Amino acid sequence: xxxxxxxxxxxxxIMYFTNKPKERExxxxxxxxxxxxxxxxVNEKAAERHPExxxxxxxxxxxxxxGVKSYTLRKKDGTNPAFFRAGQYVVIRQEIDGKLIARPVSxxxxxxxxxxxxxxxxxxxxxxxxxxxYIIANWKVGDEVKTSGPQGLFYYEGFRDEKKVVxxxxxxxxxxxxxxxxxxxxxxxxxxxxxLYGSKNRNEILFADEFAEVMAKTDKVKLVNxxxxxxxxxxxxxxxTADLIKKYAGDDKYSLFASGPQVMYEFLDKETDRLGLDLxxxxxxxxxSVKQPWTLPGYPAEAKDKVFNLKVKMCNxxxxxxxxxxxxxxxxxxxxxIAGPNRCRGGVCGWCRSRLISxxxxxxxxxxxxxxxxxKYGYIHPCAxxxxxxxxxxxxxxx
Amino acid sequence: MAAKxxxxxxxxxxxxxxxxxxxxxxxxKTLLIEKHNLPxxxxxxxxxxxxxxxxxxxxxxxxxxxxxxxxxxLIMEKNGIDVDWVTVPxxxxxxxxxxxxxxxxxxxxxxxxxxxDAIEKYVPGSREPLEKFFDLIYEIRLxxxxxxxxxxxxxxxxxxxxxNTLKTCGYDSLSVxxxxxxxxxxxxxxxxxxxxxxxxxxxxNFFHFGNMIDMYxxxxxxVPHHTSHEITMTFMNRFYELGGEAWFxxxxxxxxxxxxxxxxxxxxxxxxxxxQVLANINPHIIxxxxxxxxxxxxxxxxLYAARKNNLSTxxxxxxxxLNKSCEELGLTDYCVFFAGTADSRxxxxxxxxxxxxxxxxxxxxxxxxxxxxxxxxxxxxxKLFSDGKDWSEMxxxxxxxxxxxxxxxxxxxxxKNLNIDITPYIEEVEVATPMTFARYLGTPEGTPYGFEVKxxxxxxxxxxxxxxxFNIKGLRHIGAGSFFGDGYSSTWINGDMTAGLACADxxxxxx
Numbered sequence: 001x002x003x004x005x006x007x008x009x010x011x012x013x014i015m016y017f018t019n020k021p022k023e024r025e026x027x028x029x030x031x032x033x034x035x036x037x038x039x040x041x042v043n044e045k046a047a048e049r050h051p052e053x054x055x056x057x058x059x060x061x062x063x064x065x066x067g068v069k070s071y072t073l074r075k076k077d078g079t080n081p082a083f084f085r086a087g088q089y090v091v092i093r094q095e096i097d098g099k100l101i102a103r104p105v106s107x108x109x110x111x112x113x114x115x116x117x118x119x120x121x122x123x124x125x126x127x128x129x130x131x132x133x134y135i136i137a138n139w140k141v142g143d144e145v146k147t148s149g150p151q152g153l154f155y156y157e158g159f160r161d162e163k164k165v166v167x168x169x170x171x172x173x174x175x176x177x178x179x180x181x182x183x184x185x186x187x188x189x190x191x192x193x194x195x196l197y198g199s200k201n202r203n204e205i206l207f208a209d210e211f212a213e214v215m216a217k218t219d220k221v222k223l224v225n226x227x228x229x230x231x232x233x234x235x236x237x238x239x240x241t242a243d244l245i246k247k248y249a250g251d252d253k254y255s256l257f258a259s260g261p262q263v264m265y266e267f268l269d270k271e272t273d274r275l276g277l278d279l280x281x282x283x284x285x286x287x288x289s290v291k292q293p294w295t296l297p298g299y300p301a302e303a304k305d306k307v308f309n310l311k312v313k314m315c316n317x318x319x320x321x322x323x324x325x326x327x328x329x330x331x332x333x334x335x336x337x338i339a340g341p342n343r344c345r346g347g348v349c350g351w352c353r354s355r356l357i358s359x360x361x362x363x364x365x366x367x368x369x370x371x372x373x374x375x376k377y378g379y380i381h382p383c384a385x386x387x388x389x390x391x392x393x394x395x396x397x398x399x
Numbered sequence: 400m401a402a403k404x405x406x407x408x409x410x411x412x413x414x415x416x417x418x419x420x421x422x423x424x425x426x427x428k429t430l431l432i433e434k435h436n437l438p439x440x441x442x443x444x445x446x447x448x449x450x451x452x453x454x455x456x457x458x459x460x461x462x463x464x465x466x467x468x469x470x471x472x473l474i475m476e477k478n479g480i481d482v483d484w485v486t487v488p489x490x491x492x493x494x495x496x497x498x499x500x501x502x503x504x505x506x507x508x509x510x511x512x513x514x515x516d517a518i519e520k521y522v523p524g525s526r527e528p529l530e531k532f533f534d535l536i537y538e539i540r541l542x543x544x545x546x547x548x549x550x551x552x553x554x555x556x557x558x559x560x561x562x563n564t565l566k567t568c569g570y571d572s573l574s575v576x577x578x579x580x581x582x583x584x585x586x587x588x589x590x591x592x593x594x595x596x597x598x599x600x601x602x603x604n605f606f607h608f609g610n611m612i613d614m615y616x617x618x619x620x621x622v623p624h625h626t627s628h629e630i631t632m633t634f635m636n637r638f639y640e641l642g643g644e645a646w647f648x649x650x651x652x653x654x655x656x657x658x659x660x661x662x663x664x665x666x667x668x669x670x671x672x673x674x675q676v677l678a679n680i681n682p683h684i685i686x687x688x689x690x691x692x693x694x695x696x697x698x699x700x701x702l703y704a705a706r707k708n709n710l711s712t713x714x715x716x717x718x719x720x721l722n723k724s725c726e727e728l729g730l731t732d733y734c735v736f737f738a739g740t741a742d743s744r745x746x747x748x749x750x751x752x753x754x755x756x757x758x759x760x761x762x763x764x765x766x767x768x769x770x771x772x773x774x775x776x777x778x779x780x781x782k783l784f785s786d787g788k789d790w791s792e793m794x795x796x797x798x799x800x801x802x803x804x805x806x807x808x809x810x811x812x813x814x815k816n817l818n819i820d821i822t823p824y825i826e827e828v829e830v831a832t833p834m835t836f837a838r839y840l841g842t843p844e845g846t847p848y849g850f851e852v853k854x855x856x857x858x859x860x861x862x863x864x865x866x867x868x869f870n871i872k873g874l875r876h877i878g879a880g881s882f883f884g885d886g887y888s889s890t891w892i893n894g895d896m897t898a899g900l901a902c903a904d905x906x907x908x909x910x
Contacts, residue, residue: 021863023855031705033697038687041791042713042844046837049795083795153447159806160825279449280722280826315646315668316402341436341648348446353437371444372451373629377636396436396648399667 051082051149053093058143059118064206067125068172069136070108074118076144081114084150086183087176087285090121091148091343096134099337100398103131104151104288104345106175108207110182121147124172151343154259154285156180156189161255162281165191166248168240168268170198170260171206176285177259178207178214185217194222194248196240198264201230224248240264242271259285286346289328290364293386299362303388311392313357314338323391329361329382333395340398347384352395356380359391403672404430404644405905406898407664409651410679412440412840413887414877416634417894418677418901420478423641425902430673431638431645432666438645439631440679440840441847442887447827450720450771454831455847456627457734457761457781458487458620460611461888469618470547471888474895479640482633484621485766487733490514493591494816495738497584503741505588506732509619518585525585532579532589536613539564539606546862549899568606568859575605587741594757594783595886597712597851599743604857607884614888624767627887651680654690654874661873674908675901677894679878681843682869683707696870709856711848711885712750713790713833717780717809720827725764725776729819735760737812750785753801757783758812775826780809790833790845802830842879849880858884875901 056073063069075081089104109120126132139145154176156165167177174197183189199205202225211223226236226244236244245256256277258268265284272282290296294304303325310323310332323332330352333339342352347367356378363370367384374380382393405427408419415431416438422429437443441455461469462484468476475482492506507517511533519526542561546552557565567575576586590600592615596608614620623629638645646668654676655663663672678685683703686695721728739756740746749755759781763770771777782805784790793801806828813819837845852858861868861882869876875897879885883893 021860024860024864027705027855028698028701031701033700033704038683038843040837040843041788042833043837043841045791045793046834046845049798049834050838157828158803159810159822159828278722278826280824315649350446351436369446371446371628372625373444373632376625376629377632379632397646397668398648 049082049149054081054090054147054149056081056119056145056147058139058141058145061139061141064122066204066206067136068122068206070120070122071135071139071145072109072118072120073145073147078117080117081119082149083114084111084119085155086111086179086189087155088150088152089176090119090150092121092131092135093146093148094131094134096131099334100339101131101134101334102339102342104286104343106172106179107150108175108178108210110179110186111188112183112186122172122175148343151349152286154257154283156191158191160280161191161283162253163191164249164252164254165193165257166245166254167193167195167257167259168198168245168264169195169258170240170264171204173260173264173285173287174206175259177257178210180257181211181214181221184220185214190220192220194224196224196226196236196244196248198226198228198240198260200228202227202232202235222248239267240271242274245271245275253281255281255283257283257285260287262287262291286344286348289330289345289347289383290367293326293362293364296364296366298365299386300388303362303386308359308387309390310387311357311390312336312338313392313394314340315397323387325387327386329380329385329387329391329393332387333382338395338398340396342383345383347381350381352382353379354382354396355394357392357394359387359393360389361385361391362388402430404428405673406430406675406677406901407432407651407671407673408677408679408877409664410434410440410878411438411631411635411645412679412878412890413442414879414881414890414894414897415440415677415679416442416631416638417474417478417891418679418877418898419643419645419894420480420634420638420641421474421895421898422677422902423638423643424478425898427902427905429638429643430671431643432649432651432664432671433645433647434650434841435839436648438635438647439628441836442627442631444626444628445829447718447720447829450775450777450827451626452718452720452777452779452829453623453626453628453763454716456622456887457759458615458622459887460614460620461618461892462621463618464621467618469614469888470544471891474891478895479637480633482630483624485624487620487622487766489733490616490620491591491734491736492732493588493736493738493741495591495736495741497587498740498742499583503584503587507588507591509616511617514616518588521588522582522584525582528579528581529585532576532581532609533613533617535563535567535579536609537617539568539609540613540617543606543610547896564606567609568604570605571601571854572603572605572608573600575609576600590741590743591736591738593743594712594746596884597785597848598853599747601744602854603852604854604859607852607858622763622766651678651689654678654685656691656694659694659872661871674873674905676874677877677897677901678874679894680876681849681878681880682876683843683880684841685876690871690874694871698867699869699871702868706850706856709851709853710843710846711851711879713784713786713844713846714831714836715782715784715805715833716831717782717805718827718829718831719778719780719809719821719825720771721776721778721821721824722774722826723776723824724774725762725778728776728821728824729817730762730776730778730813731765732760733762733765735762735817737816747785750783752786753784753789755782755784758809760809760813778821780805780812782808784833798832798834802832805830847879848885849878852884858882873904
């Protein structure tokens with residue numbers, strides 16, 4: 001037992017100990033029972049800054065040509081949309097035939113415009129797309145639409161990125177880059193941006209006027225159009241190669257930002273290898289879900305084109321739904337009208353995280369961004385997983 | 400109402416997970432409800448690029464190893480939770496100023512002998528009083544086991560076996576350490592851990608503080624090998640194994656009563672019937688929004704009015720992934736405290752401002768080499784605030800600037816104190832503020848903790864009042880604001896103990 005010799009406080013100490021609760025009782029007794037309610041200012045501010053949902057009215061629609069339209073959205077309740085970092089996206093949540101469909105769309109306006117009450121999102125019609133087709137065909141001025149708060153990590157980070165940024169962009173992947181250019185013009189961001197914008201021909205180039213407007217305001221933004229199927233004076237032709245990047249990057253250190261379709265990344269990954277860029281200096285926007293998983297290494301050929309049975313447990317409900325092997329599992333949930341929370345559609349954000357109870361799935365390495373322990377315990381991100389057998393999964397509530 | 404459960408646990412943070420597993424281990428039909436899409440609360444992880452970060456863990460106490468399991472270790476063993484733990488070899492390095500203003504730069508190893516040797520080296524003459532100090536905190540360990548083993552406490556037995564515990568446990572920690580004649584500079588070194596309890600040495604009860612030192616120094620701390628999300632998943636796996644049900648992205652909206660006894664929970668998935676509810680929610684929120692006002696006991700209204708300015712410490716965490724290894728950078732310590740002063744009272748006052756100097760650096764790869772890909776490392780900084788006011792008064796632009804300023808401060812702290820410039824190597828950087836914690840946890844003002852263990856509201860006083868506090872039939876409060884204090888270990892213990900009480904009630908009712 002203890003050898004401690006303390007100065008003997010004696011009975012007083014025991015009293016002191018036993019009196020503690022009495023002191024507590026006294027404090028409690030002295031407090032008022034009238035004040036009620038739990039108002040926490042930090043929580044209120046957090047909810048304002050990161051809204052779960054924003055309800056908008058479509059104020060203006062701008063046809064950009066090439067099946068691309070921009071929608072200027074103003075908050076229904078008159079408050080300003082959540083402030084965002086140029087390059088972020090919102091998730092559009094649209095009910096179609098009673099089913100809630102969600103897709104990420106880039107914000108093409110600058111952050112400063114939120115202070116005037118609006119954001120602009122840009123949607124490109126994808127031939128086999130579901131939501132884009134609906135939006136282009138149906139959205140009209142005055143309609144009410146819902147989005148998430150701002151999401152995503154594709155933005156300039158001054159502590160990480162070089163002062164000089166070369167952006168490689170293709171097709172509608174230009175939208176987050178345009179937002180960054182606008183943010184530079186308004187002073188919200190401070191870096192030099194050289195945009196290498198790949199299009200097939202001059203007709204396909206989007207936002208030419210918007211970039212001209214930005215470049216009239218600031219000399220920190222430069223635009224280089226790169227045409228793959230046309231040669232023209234004042235335009236680069238071919239693809240965005242390592243040599244082209246080097247030509248415009250010059251001798252300074254630079255960060256490379258890439259935003260475009262899956263094929264562009266596949267091409268660019270090889271070019272950046274040649275440039276010797278490390279991962280700190282090469283940032284990629286999420287390109288959405290993997291298409292044609294059967295073209296990827298490791299995919300069991302026999303699964304292609306099959307429709308599997310998917311058992312879904314969602315809280316106290318159970319469903320059995322068909323799951324097309326060629327589409328990611330989140331699409332199956334969406335088709336059945338039971339998709340839960342989801343945002344990035346590219347395996348990154350983890351909002352659709354679900355428990356795989358049984359069955360086999362194919363997870364392309366390219367978009368496998370699960371937590372380590374989730375891999376160990378069999379959790380999947382349905383937006384980046386493809387069923388290759390009948391499966392049973394447990395998903396978060398969709399309400 | 401659809402299904403009926405013996406117990407519904409609301410909130411799958413540390414206390415909720417511990418409670419839920421404890422209930423299924425005791426054979427109870429248990430439902431765990433979580434408003435977020437994944438379990439864990441702060442015990443989680445997040446990805447940036449090729450890195451995975453732990454949002455909160457520094458080091459976890461009271462686990463122990465082998466034959467010497469701590470309270471937490473025993474609970475984990477009893478409930479079949481097997482986590483891949485890594486032991487932390489050193490307590491900390493602290494770069495600060497002693498109370499008398501002279502500079503301090505000490506590296507303190509864990510383990511009683513090594514710890515005493517190190518302090519004796521820095522402050523000669525400390526050895527003898529420190530031996531007494533360690534004898535005393537060992538006695539407190541035994542007293543604590545006796546007091547919290549679930550059997551009635553016999554005052555005579557306690558007077559015989561734990562006389563020094565009884566003598567000291569009514570006093571603040573500074574007074575007891577002074578009474579033991581520990582030199583002030585040595586008190587300053589021992590006191591480095593004070594922010595872990597959030598209340599300065601002249602106010603925090605010695606029983607609590609001394610026991611913490613015993614747990615961190617004598618028994619040594621551990622960290623999970625694969626972030627705290629791994630701990631959470633180990634709990635969940637065990638919970639499912641024993642037939643537990645969990646609903647995610649499901650909000651508990653209201654507690655349902657039959658007379659004055661709870662009978663169910665209204666959720667965003669409908670009403671759920673049950674006999675017992677274990678709520679891992681701050682009581683402020685329960686009383687304001689989740690139950691009929693007339694059923695809130697008068698005493699509880701007063702208790703939370705008395706506690707309204709006593710929310711525990713708030714945090715900002717600044718996470719960096721660097722594309723060089725700790726070794727290449729020269730970051731050799733796991734944990735470094737940068738403090739303006741070792742005077743805990745002065746520092747506590749400083750923490751009211753968000754511009755305070757206090758900062759804790761953790762370099763994970765020093766004890767978990769594979770915490771990040773080869774040739775890289777992940778580090779985090781923790782800044783503390785004892786008041787949340789500044790955060791709620793910022794515009795969006797000011798908020799982003801404040802975050803940037805904290806990043807700058809971290810870079811500066813490492814440059815100034817360790818002579819290392821991490822700037823060229825930053826591959827990822829992320830900041831979590833009290834706003835972030837408020838957003839993900841929903842806790843008051845974004846504290847991941849509960850209420851300060853001030854002298855009048857310390858753990859001993861709360862334990863003594865356990866019958867009087869939160870006196871609502873069938874509804875028990877678990878978690879950071881409950882009787883056992885806050886932090887990982889405390890809330891696991893709290894969840895397990897409270898689940899035991901709920902299960903005992905069920906059995907009394909014939910279930």
